[in-house]
Amino acid sequence: MKEKLEQIKAEALRQIESSDALEKLNEVRVNYLGKKGELTAVLKGMKDVAPEDRPKVGQLVNETREEIERVLEESVKKMEKAVREAKMKKEVIDVTLPAKKNNVGHRHPNTIALEEVERIFIGMGYEVVEGPDVEKDYYNFEALNIPADHPAKDEQDTFYITGDILLRTQTSSTQVHEMEKGKLPIRMIAPGRVFRSDEVDATHSPSFHQIEGLVIDKNITFADLKGTLEEFARELFGEETRVKFRPHHFPFTEPSAEMDVTCFKCGGKGCRFCKGEGWIEILGCGMVHPHVLEMSGIDPEKYTGFAFGVGLERIALLKYEIDDMRLLYENDIRFLKQF
């Protein structure tokens, strides 16, 4: 009996060994382990075995079966792997062929810069607000401490529609609208389009964009202004950026300043980009003039604040090294696709 089982096993293993396809392995399975297979036949012949030997023989049969199954399973796995690999070998592609792109469109560089600025200030608790492009003289000038005969009001800079209605020359007008709402404290930025009577050339445009910032609260200091704008500059231009505040004059802030940042091309060493100065002028700012607060119904004895104004195009031109402002309004797809 034992010999017979050994023989079956040896023959089965030989057949497995010599199989070169999955079908053949399956045949082996059927021939030896199937209902009509040889091992099954052996089991069927158990009735001829003496009862006391039956458990022993049963165990032997099972052992033989397990061994065949194990070897069979191994071979199947091996063969499947070989088949899969052969298939994949045929499926090799040229990965350097061109991509199938969705041709996604591109944002305008101004908008990219704007969203950056918005992101930074929203993170600092500022609300984004908007004001009208066509504006009353009062909001653009008078309420900002620029009375009727101030040189800044000169007609050659401002587009007028009527004596009293104009195209805003600065987003600072939005400050006034926000203050008039009477809700304090204020932390806002106001991006928008502004207009100045400048002929179109590489560095001028009669229409461009500014972002105005305004903070009004109790105990706001010039030091807060410095800290906030330094934080802003680092976020926008990189951690290494240093800032410099220079005294300046704006009618609606006092004290006033202009902020320079270290050139983000050379890091402040001086290069062609910053005309050797190492610094680039980036924005104007200052403490809100008490008269401006008074005009908008805020008590300057209780509240102080700071304001700033950034030229959006200036940032976009600097950040992306665009050398001609006209490109921003031509909408040539070859330009826009670079951002």
Add this chain to the structure above:
Amino acid sequence: MNTALSWIKAYVPDLECTDQEYMDAMTLSGTKVEGYTRLDKNLEKIVVGQIEKIEKHPDADKLIVCQVNIGEEVIQIVTGAPNVKEGDKVPVVLDGGKVAGGHDGGPLPEDGIVIKAGKLRGVPSNGMMCSIEELGSSRDMYPEAPEMGIYIFEDDVPVGADAVELLGLRDTVFEYEVTSNRVDCYSVIGIAREAAATFRKPFVLPEVTVKGNSEKVEDYISVEVLDRELCPRYCARVCKNIKIGPSPKWMQRRLAASGIRPINNLVDITNYVMEEYGQPMHAYDLNTIAGHKIIVRRAKDGDVFQTLDGQDRALDSEVLMICDAEKEVGIAGIMGGENSKITDDVTTVLFEAATFNGANIRKSAKRVGLRTDASGKFEKGLDPHNAEAAINRACQLIEEFGCGEVVSGMVDVRGELKEEVVLSFEPDSYNKLLGTQVSKEEMLAIFKMIEVEYIEASNSLKVPTFRQDILRQCDIAEEVARFYGYDKIPTTLPTGEATTGKLPFKLRIEQKARDIAEYCGFSQGMCYSFESPKVFDKLLLDADDPARKAITIANPLGEDFSIMRTVSLNGMLTSLATNYNRRNKEVRLYELGNIYLPKALPLTELPEERMQFTLGMYGDCDFFTMKGVLEEFFDCIGMRKKAIYDPNAGRNYLHPGRQANIFYEGTLVGYLGEVHPEVCDNYDMKTRAYVAVLDMPAVLPFATFDRKYEGIAKYPAVLRDISMVVPKEIMAGKIEAVIAQRGGKILEDYQLFDIYEGDQIKEGYKSVAYSITFRAKDRTLEEADVTAAMKKILNGLEGMGIELRS
């Protein structure tokens, strides 16, 4: 404003710093230095040489050979200059030295020109004699220099001395950008005062004393000011026995460095005082002043006056004039008249130093079309106190130069002059505003330097009248900040009540619009808000189209920028055309920008500004590509109901058979279509183009970011296809409306899967096929449910004259 550092140092004698240190420190204390130019840039090894002997060049007619004594030795120099003679003292650049430019006075090369010993036509030459142009300057600045040829020194200069120094070129000219509030800094004295305070060095004002003769000015001139409002102060002095001649070299050099051409002693003195004190002056020939009387009054409408540049100027009653007893002799603060100007024969001069209303001068300068150095200063509103000092300074210089005799006394017509501003001294409030802890002593030290007087008894500060910018405590705080140092102020972040950063809903929706447009391949453009009124014709708008009612800019840059746009299409079409004409294939652009709709014209209140989401494209695309973009957008902003597309949009600029107005829940939210071929022609585009415009204020009320999960269907769907023959004029939208309306609760979806016109379909009809999906949320549908729903739909369709094919 340009000024030589040597002039500043005349009032701040202890000032010692490099040019760069000066620039940086001044800029940080508020006097912005734009840049500086060293006058001796590229001038190396240049000494005074004396020509001892001149001989002809053996081989060249136009050259001469000079033996030049340069102090330690005599060198030979060959030159072609026509103007030198033996004994002349000239600037000589030695072998290996440098000059700044060529003799033609053209642009100066960045690194100058190196001069080396060599041979000229075979004769050795060991240096070069220089013209003023080669020294980097010009005859405008050095009027004594010859028109052609070598600069010749006066006889008393020492041979071998530094020629650059002798010419006053060992100096640096700084260019300042003075802010409009600091009228006092439009003067050398003003800037010197700032420099003294910045470097904490003593400030020494020039001492002004006038001797005067034994006569009285009142015997020479009387002054009457008829409009005190426009002329707060008028000072007049008289100088007689005037001898016109050149002014001293030092004065010429200072003026030249400031960019002012020296002319003669009288003109130079008035210009010098204007630079020094910031007070413009005028000199009249007293013999031309009728009645020896000055009257300051407004001009009459329609008057014409000839200014001393020979131009006729039209006047009106807003323009202030200086007149004598009979006639007008000058436009106040702007320019004197041809009829009273100083000539070389002048013997008696009337000096005027006045102050005028700044705003009036600015307007007048614009009215008469003449902006001068003087008007540029007056329009800022000068300090009347300064006029007296300036006129006396001019008289002092006349006496010092010995070019005239000053008549004693000054005619001074003035009303109440502005008093000094007095503010209480509140050190704590300055520190509170600045976020600093500057000591009281430090503050007082700063005030002292800028001549703000501290009155201990009343603990107050008296501000000098020349500081017209200091009116309130915040102005004082700025002075503290400037001289304490902006850079020393700490950096902190605001404390106090926390606020939430927010992007308002409108801007969030616009952000979504950008995202969707970009996912769909559109890039963002930006267009001007103003355009030409011709745009309306280009877009084929009817003569009475309301869009033609546009806001006109009163002072536009030109017709092309003269109206505020009422439609956004022109910007888009112009941009598409730009791309088309630059041969860019496949272009998709979008723009988010306002249009401006007046409520009434002329404007009495602010117009309505409506944000337009405008899309445009050409290339591999069609009407339905555009429609798809819009529907993606609607879907993304929560507009999940079906938009209605009405083909009767009536838009002239679009293809009549390929346009639609878009309605959402009955509201017109925008339109789309193919651009009318004639409009394409008008924009020079020889391609089909498609546009869409969404009126964002109309879209906004329907937009929402709220979403609700509805569950994923658990029960199977039943699909039914219907195929029909439809009269051509019935649009798919109608069929869909019937399906939607009659499909009942179990209708889940319907999709057009085929549309066909042609051979097998009879004339005037099209074949249309839909796949309809039914599903119930709570059970598996019975055949009867679906059959009932289908029957309703089919009945509806048949009622429209549609034949069913299966």
